[in-house]
Amino acid sequence: MSALMWITVGSLAAWVWLLLGQGFFWRTDVRLPERADPGQWPAVAVVVPARDEAAVLPSSLPSLLAQDYPGRAEVFLVDDGSTDGTGALARSLAREHGGLPLTVDSPGEPGPGWTGKLWAVRHGMALARARTDAEYLLLTDADIAHAPDSLRELVAAARSADVDLVSQMARLRVASPWERLVIPAFVYFFAQLYPFRWVNRPGARTAAAAGGCVLLRREAAERAGVPDSIRQAVIDDVALARAVKRSGGRIWLGLADRVDSVRPYPGLGELWRMVSRSAYAQLRHQPLLLAGTVAGLAVLYLAPPVAVVAGAVAGAALPLALGAGAWAVMTGTYLPMLRYYRQPLRLAPLLPLTALLYLLMTVDSAVQHYRGRGAAWKGRTYARPETTP
Template identity: 50%
Template sequence: MSSLTLGLLGATLLSLLIWLVLLLFWGQFWRTDQRLRGTPPTRWPSIAVVIPARNEAAVIATSVRSLLQQNYGGDLHLILVDDQSDDGTTDIAQQTAINLGKQAQLTIVRGTPLPKGWSGKLWALSQGIEVAAEVAPDYLLLTDADIAHDPQNLSQLVAHACTHHCALVSLMVKLRCQSLWEKLLIPAFVFFFAKLYPFRWVNDPQRATAAAAGGCILIETTALEKIGGIACIRDALIDDCSLAKAVKSAGYRIWLGLTSSTVSLRAYTTLDSIWQMVARTAYTQLSYSPLLLLGTVIGMTMVYLLAPISLVTGLVLHQVALAGVGASVWLLMAIAYTPIVRFYGLAWPWALTLPLIAVLYTLMTLDSARRHWQGRGGAWKGRVYP
C-alpha cells in the first residue's frame, strides 16, 4: 500500500470516528422524535398571530384560511403586515377572511418603509407586534405567509408550552418535497440544521444551544418584552435562531421540534431556487469568517466525501481495507440520514445520496461567501442587506 493510500486510509478512519461520535454523542440529532406533547390548559390563553407578507399572493389565501379555521378555545386575532407588496396580497387575504365570515379577526397593517438597521421581515414583525399590543395577548404566534397550519396546531403549541413551561415553542414545519431537487436537497436541509442545532440540546435548559424555525414560533408576550422586544435582533438575517438565543439566554425554557401536519407551501422546483435560499444566509452562519469557511470546506470533505472516495479507490486498487472502511463510513452516514428521509416519505436509497448533497451544499456556502465579498450577500425579495 502506497503512502498516499495509507494517508487516505488514515483520514477515512478519522471520518469513521467522527461519525461514531456524531451518532452516539451528538444529541441524537439524527432522530425525528421531538414532537409536540402536552395537556390542554384549564384556560386557553389569548393569541395574536403576526404574519409578515411581501408579495405572497400565491399562498396567502391558504395560509390565512388555515389560521382562521383553527380549532382553538381561546381568543385569536390575525395581524397581517403588508411589507410593501405589489401583487394584491392584502386584497386576497381580506377576501379570504370575508368569505369565512371572520373579517373581524383579521387586521391588515400597511407596512412603512424599511428603516436603516432593520431586516425586512423583522421590521414587519415589529409593526405587527406593536398593533398586537392593543389587544394585550398572552402569546404571539410569529409565522410566515407561506405556511398552512394544521387545524390543531395552535392548540398543540399552547398545550406544549403550558405543560412544559416553555416561553418559546417552535416547529420546523414540513417543507415541500415533491420535485426531484426537493427530494434530493430538502430533507438534507433539515438534517444539517439538526446537526448544527441538535433539537434535544435546544430543548435541554441545562445546555446553551438555542434555535428556532422562523415559520412557526409561539412566544410568551412577557418573555419577548423582557428581552427588549423584537428590536433586540433587528438586524439579524438568521432571525429565528437569534430570537431563540435571546430568549434562552434570559433564563427561559425553549423548545424546538418537527411536525408532519403543518406544512410549507413554498415550492423549490429548481436547483437555483434552493441555492438562493441557502446562499442567502450560509456565510452569515459562519460569522463571515474566512477561517470558518475554510474549516467548513475541510470538514465537509472529511465527513461526507472521503467515504465514497475511499470506497472507489479501494475497489480500483484492490485495497480491501480501504474499500471496507469507506463502505463502513458511507453506511453510517446513510443510517444517520435515513430517519429524516423516511420522515419525508422517501425510499431508503435516497439516504445514500448524502455525499452528493454535501458537495452541493458546500458549493452553496462558497457562493454565499462570494456574494458577501461582492456586497450582495443578504439579497432577498428585492432587498440587499449589508
C-alpha cells in the same frame, strides 16, 4: 492512498461520534411535549410577516383563519412592501373564508439596521399590544399552512411544559426531484448543527427555533428585548431563540406533524438561493469558519465515497472498508429523516452528493457576500451587522 486512508479513519471516527454524541440529532421523534387542557385559554395574537406572498396565501392564510381555538385569537398580517397585491388578497380571503379576525397593515420601508422580516414582526407585535391583551404571540410565515388544532396544541404544550417559546419545524414541501434530493437534507443538517434534545435542555447553551412556527410568550419577548435586540439578524429564528434563552427563558424545538410549508422549490435555482442567501451569515462572515466548514464537509461527506472508489480501483481493502463503514453510518443516520418526509430510502446513499451541493452553495454565499450581493432576498440585500448604521 495512505493520506486518504487516514482522512477516512478520521471520517469514520467523526461519524461514530456524531451517531452517539451529538444529541441523537438523527432521530425524528422529538414532537410536541405532552400537553393537557389548561382550563383557561390565554389570548393569542398571530403575526404574519408577508412580502410578495400572493402565490401561497390562498393555501396558507385560510388555515390560520380557521383555527379551532377555545380562547381569543386574532391574526395580524403585515404587508412588507409587497408589489403583487398580497394585502388586498389577504383581505379578500378573510371575507371569503371568515374565521378569526384579520387585520392587514403595512409598516413602510425598514428602518436603518433592520431586516425586512423583523421590521414587519416589530410592527405586528406593536399592533397586537395596542389592540389585544394577548399573552402569547404566534409568529408564523406566510407560506405555512396549519392544521385546525395547531394553535390549540401549541398553547397547550407551552402551558403544560412551562416554556416561553415553542417552535415547530414545518414539514417543507417535497414534490420535485430536486426537492427530494435537497429538502430532507436541509432539515437533517439543521438538526446536526442544533440537536433538538440539546435545544430543549434548560441548562444547555444550544438555542434554535424554526421561524415558520414560533409560539412566544409576550412577557418573554419583552424581557429579551425582541425583536429590537436582533433587528440585524438574517437568520432571525436562531437569533430569537438565543435572545429568549439568554434572558432566562425556556425554549422547545421539534418537528411538526401537521404544520406544512406550501412554498414550492421546483428547481435547483430556487433551492440554491434559499440556502446561499444566509449560509455565510450562519458562519458569521468569517473566512476561517468558511474554510473549516468546507474542510469538515469534505472529510465527513465526500471522503468516504472517494475512499470506496479509490480503494476499489487500487485494490486496497483497508481504505475501501473504512470508507464503506463511514458511508454506512452516514446513510443510516439519514434514513429517519427520509422516513419523516415519506421519501424513498434509496435516496439515503446519495447524501454525499447533496452535501457537495450544500458545500458549493456555502462557497457561493461567501462569494456573493464579497461581491456586495450577500443575504439577498426578495429585492433586498443586507449588509454585515458591523457595517450597518
